[in-house]
Amino acid sequence: MTELAQHKDVAEQLAPEVLPEYIASNVLDGAAREEAISMMRRLAAHVRNKTTDQAPGNFQEPVENYADEELFRSEVELLFKRIPLPLALSVELPEKNSYRAIEAVGVPVVLTRDARGEVHAMLNICRHRGALICGEGRGSTRALTCPYHAWSYGLDGELKGVYGESTFGEFDKSDRGLIQLPVVEAAGLIFVCLTPGLQIDIDAWLGDFKPVLESLKLDQCHIFSSRMMPGPNWKVVIEGYLEGYHFASLHPNTVGKSNFSNTAIFDGFGAHERVAFALRNLENHLDDPEETWDPSANVGPIIWLFPGMAFAGSWRERMTCSLVLPTTKVDASITEQRVITRTPVTPDDVPDLEIFRDFFYDVTYGEDYITGYGVQKGVRNVGGTTQLYGRNEPGVQYVHQTINRLMKENFTEGHVLPREA
Numbered sequence: 001m002t003e004l005a006q007h008k009d010v011a012e013q014l015a016p017e018v019l020p021e022y023i024a025s026n027v028l029d030g031a032a033r034e035e036a037i038s039m040m041r042r043l044a045a046h047v048r049n050k051t052t053d054q055a056p057g058n059f060q061e062p063v064e065n066y067a068d069e070e071l072f073r074s075e076v077e078l079l080f081k082r083i084p085l086p087l088a089l090s091v092e093l094p095e096k097n098s099y100r101a102i103e104a105v106g107v108p109v110v111l112t113r114d115a116r117g118e119v120h121a122m123l124n125i126c127r128h129r130g131a132l133i134c135g136e137g138r139g140s141t142r143a144l145t146c147p148y149h150a151w152s153y154g155l156d157g158e159l160k161g162v163y164g165e166s167t168f169g170e171f172d173k174s175d176r177g178l179i180q181l182p183v184v185e186a187a188g189l190i191f192v193c194l195t196p197g198l199q200i201d202i203d204a205w206l207g208d209f210k211p212v213l214e215s216l217k218l219d220q221c222h223i224f225s226s227r228m229m230p231g232p233n234w235k236v237v238i239e240g241y242l243e244g245y246h247f248a249s250l251h252p253n254t255v256g257k258s259n260f261s262n263t264a265i266f267d268g269f270g271a272h273e274r275v276a277f278a279l280r281n282l283e284n285h286l287d288d289p290e291e292t293w294d295p296s297a298n299v300g301p302i303i304w305l306f307p308g309m310a311f312a313g314s315w316r317e318r319m320t321c322s323l324v325l326p327t328t329k330v331d332a333s334i335t336e337q338r339v340i341t342r343t344p345v346t347p348d349d350v351p352d353l354e355i356f357r358d359f360f361y362d363v364t365y366g367e368d369y370i371t372g373y374g375v376q377k378g379v380r381n382v383g384g385t386t387q388l389y390g391r392n393e394p395g396v397q398y399v400h401q402t403i404n405r406l407m408k409e410n411f412t413e414g415h416v417l418p419r420e421a
C-alpha cells in the first residue's frame with residue numbers, strides 16, 4: 001500500500017461523528033473582555049460584509065524551505081536551540097519534588113520543581129556514562145536516579161550519590177552535576193532554552209504578547225490529557241493552525257460546521273500572533289447590544305506562541321494546547337496535544353471530555369496532518385517553484401516572515417534572543 005493510500009485509510013478511520021459541545025466560560029474580565037469584544041466587533045463586520053483580514057499583498061517561499069536538510073539544521077541551531085521554548089505548563093509541575101521529562105528537538109530534557117518550589121531545567125543525561133535518567137513522563141520524587149549504575153542527583157541537578165563510591169576512585173562530585181539549561185516561569189508556562197549558558201530575557205521575548213497569554217490564566221487551569229501526534233515538517237504543520245481559509249473544504253463535517261470559513265482577524269505581537277475565527281453562532285448576535293455579547297461563545301481565537309504552541313478555544317471552559325516541535329528529521333515533527341479545563345475534572349465530566357479530546361485529535365491528525373503529509377510529498381517532488389500565501393492568509397505570511405527575520409538576525413548577529421550570559 002502506498003503512503004498516500006495509508007493516509008487515506010487513517011483519515012477515514014478517524015473521521016469524527018460527534019461534534020463536542022462548546023462551553024463558554026467566565027474567564028474574560030476587565031481589559032481582556034474589552035479586547036475580546038473589539039475582536040468580536042471586527043469579526044461581526046467580516047461576517048456582515050463577507051470579508052476577512054488581509055495582508056497588503058501575497059507572499060512566497062521556495063518549496064525547498066520545507067525539505068532542505070541544510071536549512072533544517074540551521075533552523076534547529078538558530079531558532080530552536082536559541083529561543084525560549086514553552087516545554088511545560090506550570091501546572092504540570094504542580095508540587096514540590098516533582099519532575100517532567102520530555103524530548104525537545106532530539107534533546108532529552110528534565111524539568112523539576114525542587115523542595116523549595118524552584119523550577120530547574122537540565123539535560124536528562126547522566127554525567128557518569130551518559131545514560132538517560134528519566135523516561136518520558138512526569139512524577140514525584142526527591143532524587144533522580146540513573147537506571148544504569150544508580151548514580152543519584154538532587155532535583156537541582158547536584159550529584160548526591162555514587163553507588164560503590166569507595167571502589168570508583170576519586171573525582172570532583174561538584175563538577176559532575178546535571179548540565180543546567182536556562183529556564184524561566186512566566187504566564188503559567190515554563191520556558192527553556194536548549195543551549196546551556198544563554199540567558200532568557202522573557203519580557204523582551206514576549207513583549208506585548210504577555211498580557212494576551214496571561215489572559216488565558218494558565219496557572220489556574222487543569223490538564224485533562226496529553227497525547228503525542230506525529231506530523232510532517234514543522235512549518236507544514238504550523239501553517240494549518242494559522243488560517244481558516246481551509247475550513248469549508250477540509251473540515252466540512254467538523255470545524256467547518258462550527259466556524260465560518262475564510263472569515264478571520266489577525267494580530268501580530270513581535271514573534272507571536274493571534275488569529276481568531278468567527279464562530280457560526282456569531283450570526284445570531286450581530287444586532288444584539290454589545291454589553292450582552294459573549295466573545296467566548298462567538299469568537300474562536302488561536303493564541304499562538306512562536307515557534308509552535310497553539311491555544312485553541314482559548315476562552316472556553318475547555319481548550320486544547322498543541323506544542324509542535326521538529327524532530328531530528330526535516331520531514332517529521334511531533335505535536336503534544338493537551339486538553340485543558342478551567343475547572344477541576346470530576347468523574348461526571350470524563351465521558352464528555354473524552355469525546356472532546358478524541359474529536360480534536362481525530363480532526364487534527366485525520367484531516368490537517370494527513371493533508372500535511374500530502375504537502376510534504378508535494379514539496380519533495382517539485383523543485384524551483386514556490387508556495388504562494390494569499391492576502392487572506394496573513395497569519396501564515398507573518399510566521400514565515402518571523403522565521404526569516406529571526407534566522408537572519410540570529411545568524412548575522414550571533415544571537416538576538418536570548419542574549420548571551
Ligand code: FES
Pocket residue numbers: 126127128129130131146147148149150151
Ligand atoms: S551511566 Fe548513569 S550511573 Fe552510569
Ligand SMILES: [Fe+2]
Pocket residue numbers: 240246250251368
Ligand atoms: Fe485545520
